[in-house]
Structures are given as structure tokens and as C-alpha cells.
Amino acid sequence: MQPTATSKANTASHPQQNTQKVSMFSQPKAVWAVVFASIIAFMGLGLVDPILPAIAKKLHASHSDVTLLFTSYNAVMAVAMLITGVVSSRLGIKKTLLAGIIIIALFSALGGMSNSIWSLVWLRGGWGLGNALFVATALSAIVSLSKTGVARSIILFEVAVGLGISVGPLLGGELGAISWRGPFFGVAGLMVIAFFMILFIMPKPQTQIRPQKASLADPFRALKFKALRTFGIAAFLYNFGFFTLLVYAALVLGKLGLDEHQLGYVFLGWGLMLAFTSVFTAPKLQKRFGTVPSMCVQLLLFAVTLFVMANWTTDKTVIIIAVIVAGAFLGNNNTLITTAVMNAAPVERPTASAAYSFLRFIGGAIAPFLAGKLAEWFNPHMPFIVGGACVVVAVIYLWLNRQHLKHVDEVESAH
Structure with missing residues (x-):
């Protein structure tokens, strides 16, 4: 695969000697x-987890109703990812980040004032819009401003993801023990702090190199590249397992007697494992075994974990241990696939990220609600079985298309 002007420019802007000598934290x-x-933005993903049982009780909602808090959030994020490139290429990175932060803070605060499950579901959708604008742009901002x-x-971005996902349940559990509204107001307040940090610390817009104006069709054009499309479809499938673990497992543990504090600590452990492996083990796996083989093994281990949870759904200890252990496999996979997506196709990185995120968040939108309904239609074990099966299909799909993904490791080794 011949390098494009974009990839040459990216390589030139990050010389090899710098990546070898400069610490990731410099x-x-x-x-x-x-x-x-x-970190604060990603708190929104796990923040609601420990308070799902409390929200169901206080707002007189079923378990499948409360899963819609994730479905609306992810569905809006998926669609909004398609416009992030258009918005950021016109407003610039800084203004897009600030706009995303304002939207998150606004809808989070309004969520804290909500009095019905359906208004809360709609407000979580608005929160997802802000998160889409922020998250897609944040990755581009970190890559463009970084020295490493x-x-x-x-x-480094995955560290922020892991810390946000881990701190979110902890904050949700602690504030949720006071009131289920507390976590929503907490995120709104933290986002105000983030707003001023971005406003005053990021470079002025005129000092940034603005990308060429994007169009709404760019993400769809990017999906014509087999490698990018393969990673996107694989993420769509494995997100069925991811959100079954994140959402349905919290409801199961709530039924087994865990309160908001205890749920917060369980998912804190999960998030810390995710953050640790994202930083310390995923790069080593990629370097030694390659991206696709490493992803396949990690996803198979995650699938096995889900099948274990399916068999011992009523055993509190097994579910707690499985949730925490699964964080290690997901942390490895998240870093591997995110890095691979950035090198998968000869398109601008924000466009690649938008196209990939569109597919994966569609999976994240369907999975939580489906898990709740499967438990209602069949039995408590079925959501874990279906989630694990989807992850196995993702592995098969990746392996069958591995010949289209070889260049990912070649590009990575060239940086």
C-alpha cells in the first residue's frame, strides 16, 4: 500500500527519533x-451503571426501560459521529471541543432535574450528541498537539478513556448513594471546570492548522476501504458483549444485593484493569504478536468470560470477578483496535475515527436494550450467551479478513 500525502505529513510531523526519546507523559x-x-467525558459512559437499579426503583421503570439510557446515548453518538468532521473542520478543534463540553454539561444538569424515565432517556441522547462532538475531536486534538x-x-487517549470509565462508576456510586440525581449534577460541575481549562490552556485557533473542510459523505467514503470497514463491523459485534457486561451485569448485581457503593467499586476495578492493560500490555502484545492475532485472542478470552457469566448468573462472586477480569481483555482490545483504525485507510484520522465510531456505537445502541429484552423474553442467562456469541462472530470475521489488515502493523512499525 503506497503512503498518501496525508500519511507522509503525519509521519513527518512526528519524527521517529522523537517517539523513541520522549516519554509518553512529556x-x-x-x-x-x-x-x-x-476523563470527565468518559465518566458519562459508566456513571449511570451503579444507579441503574436505583433509577428503576425511583422512577418506576423496568430493567429494559433503564437500559434505554445507554441506547439513546449511543444511538445519538453513532449518528452524530457522521457530522463531527463537518463541524470540526469549520469551527476548528478548540471550538468544537468547547461546544461538546457545553452540550454535555447542559444535558447532564437537565438529567439531574428529570422526573420520568422517558425524559431522562431523551436527555441522555442530548448528552450523547455532546460526547460525540467532544470525543471524536479530542482524539484528533491529542494526536495533533502531542510530542510523542x-x-x-x-x-494516552486510552488512558483517559480507562480512567473516565473507572472513575465514572465510583463517582456514580458515591453520589448516587446520596441521590440518583447526584451523579448528573456532578458531571455537569466537572464539565464546567473542563470548559475553562480548554478555553485558557489550548492554543488560540489561529495557531492551529485547520484541516480541509470535510463533507457529510466523507465517513461513508472512508468505509469503502476494506480494512476500516472490517474493524468497524468487528467493533459493532464485540460491542454487544461490551455493553452487555457494562449495563446488564450491573442490573444482575443489583438483583443479587449490591448497593450503589458496591456497584461503584466493582466497576472501578473493571475500569482500572481496562486502563492498566490499555497502557502497559496492549503495545507489547501488538509488537510481539501483531494487531489482528492479539485482538482475536483478547476477544476470545472476553467471550469465554461472558459464557462463564451466563453459566453462573446467580453467583454474585463469579459475576464480580468476571466483570473485573473482563476489563483486562477489553483494555487490550480497545488500544489495539483504536491504533489500527488510525492506520487502516489513507484518509484523515478524524474521518477514519468518525466512520469507525459510527459502526461501533450502533452496536452499543442496540446491545443494552436487547440484553434487557432477552432477559425478559427468555431467562437471565440469555443476554450473556448472546453477547458472548456476538464476540465470537467478531473474531471469526476479523480472522477471515486478516489479509486486508496486514498493512496496519507495517504502518505502525514505520512510525
Whole structure:
């Protein structure tokens, strides 16, 4: 595969000697401002987890009703990902980040004032719009402002993802023990802090190189590239397992007697495992075994974990241990696939990210609601069985298309 002008420019902007000599943590203040804001933004993913049983009880909702808090969030994120390139190429990275933060803070605060499950579902959708604008742009911002090259910048972004996902349930559990409304107001307040950090620390817009104006068709054009499409479809499938674990497992543990504090600590352990493996083991796996083989093994281990949870759904200890252990496999896979997507196709990185995220968040939208309904239609074990089966299909799909993905490791080794 011949390098494009874009890939040459990216390589030139991050010389090889710099990536070897500069520590991943030696970053400008602007990068740390974006990382901090990213941690808060990703709190929104796991924040609701520990309070799902409380929300169901207080707002008189069924388990499948409360799963819609994730479905609306992810569905809006999926669609909104298609416009992030258009918005950021016209507003610039900084203004797009600020717009996303404002939307997250607004809808989070309104969610805290909600009095019905359906209004909360709609407000979580608005929150997803803000998250789409912020998350897609944050990755581009960190890569463009970083001194350490693409691979390490992505790892730093995954650190923020892991910390946000882990701290989210902890914050949700602690504030949720006071009131289920507390976590929503907490995120809104933290986002105000993030707003001022981005506003004052990031470079002024005129000092940034603005990308060429994007169009709404760009993400769809990007999906014509087999490698990018393969990773997107694989992520769509494995997100059925991911959100079954994140959402349905919390409801199961709530039924087994865990309160908001305890649920927060369980998913804190899960998130810490995810963050640790994202940084320390995923790069080693990629370097030694290659991206696709490493992803396949990690996803198979995750599928086995889900099948274990399906067999011992009523055993509290097994479910807790399985949730935490699964964080290790998901952390490895997240870093591997995110890095691979950035090198999968000769398109701008924000466009590649938008196209990939569109597919994966569709899976994230369907999976939570489906898990709740499967439990209602069949039995409590079925959501874990279906989630595990989808992850296995993702592995098969990746392996069958591995010949289209070889260049990912070649590009990575060239940086």
C-alpha cells in the first residue's frame, strides 16, 4: 500500500527519533487539558451503571426501560459521529471541543432535574450528541498537539478513556448513594471546570492548522476501504458483549444485593484493569504478536468470560470477578483496535475515527436494550450467551479478513 500525502505529513510531523526519546507523559499543557476533559467525558459512559437499579426503583421503570439510557446515548453518538468532521473542520478543534463540553454539561444538569424515565432517556441522547462532538475531536486534538507520535498519543487517549470509565462508576456510586440525581449534577460541575481549562490552556485557533473542510459523505467514503470497514463491523459485534457486561451485569448485581457503593467499586476495578492493560500490555502484545492475532485472542478470552457469566448468573462472586477480569481483555482490545483504525485507510484520522465510531456505537445502541429484552423474553442467562456469541462472530470475521489488515502493523512499525 503506497503512503498518501496525508500519511507522509503525519509521519513527518512526528519524527521517529522523537517517539523513541520522549516519554509518553512529556506533553504540553494543552494535551493534559484535553486528557482531563476526556476523563470527565468518559465518566458519562459508566456513571449511570451503579444507579441503574436505583433509577428503576425511583422512577418506576423496568430493567429494559433503564437500559434505554445507554441506547439513546449511543444511538445519538453513532449518528452524530457522521457530522463531527463537518463541524470540526469549520469551527476548528478548540471550538468544537468547547461546544461538546457545553452540550454535555447542559444535558447532564437537565438529567439531574428529570422526573420520568422517558425524559431522562431523551436527555441522555442530548448528552450523547455532546460526547460525540467532544470525543471524536479530542482524539484528533491529542494526536495533533502531542510530542510523542501517533501510537503513544492514542495510548494516552486510552488512558483517559480507562480512567473516565473507572472513575465514572465510583463517582456514580458515591453520589448516587446520596441521590440518583447526584451523579448528573456532578458531571455537569466537572464539565464546567473542563470548559475553562480548554478555553485558557489550548492554543488560540489561529495557531492551529485547520484541516480541509470535510463533507457529510466523507465517513461513508472512508468505509469503502476494506480494512476500516472490517474493524468497524468487528467493533459493532464485540460491542454487544461490551455493553452487555457494562449495563446488564450491573442490573444482575443489583438483583443479587449490591448497593450503589458496591456497584461503584466493582466497576472501578473493571475500569482500572481496562486502563492498566490499555497502557502497559496492549503495545507489547501488538509488537510481539501483531494487531489482528492479539485482538482475536483478547476477544476470545472476553467471550469465554461472558459464557462463564451466563453459566453462573446467580453467583454474585463469579459475576464480580468476571466483570473485573473482563476489563483486562477489553483494555487490550480497545488500544489495539483504536491504533489500527488510525492506520487502516489513507484518509484523515478524524474521518477514519468518525466512520469507525459510527459502526461501533450502533452496536452499543442496540446491545443494552436487547440484553434487557432477552432477559425478559427468555431467562437471565440469555443476554450473556448472546453477547458472548456476538464476540465470537467478531473474531471469526476479523480472522477471515486478516489479509486486508496486514498493512496496519507495517504502518505502525514505520512510525
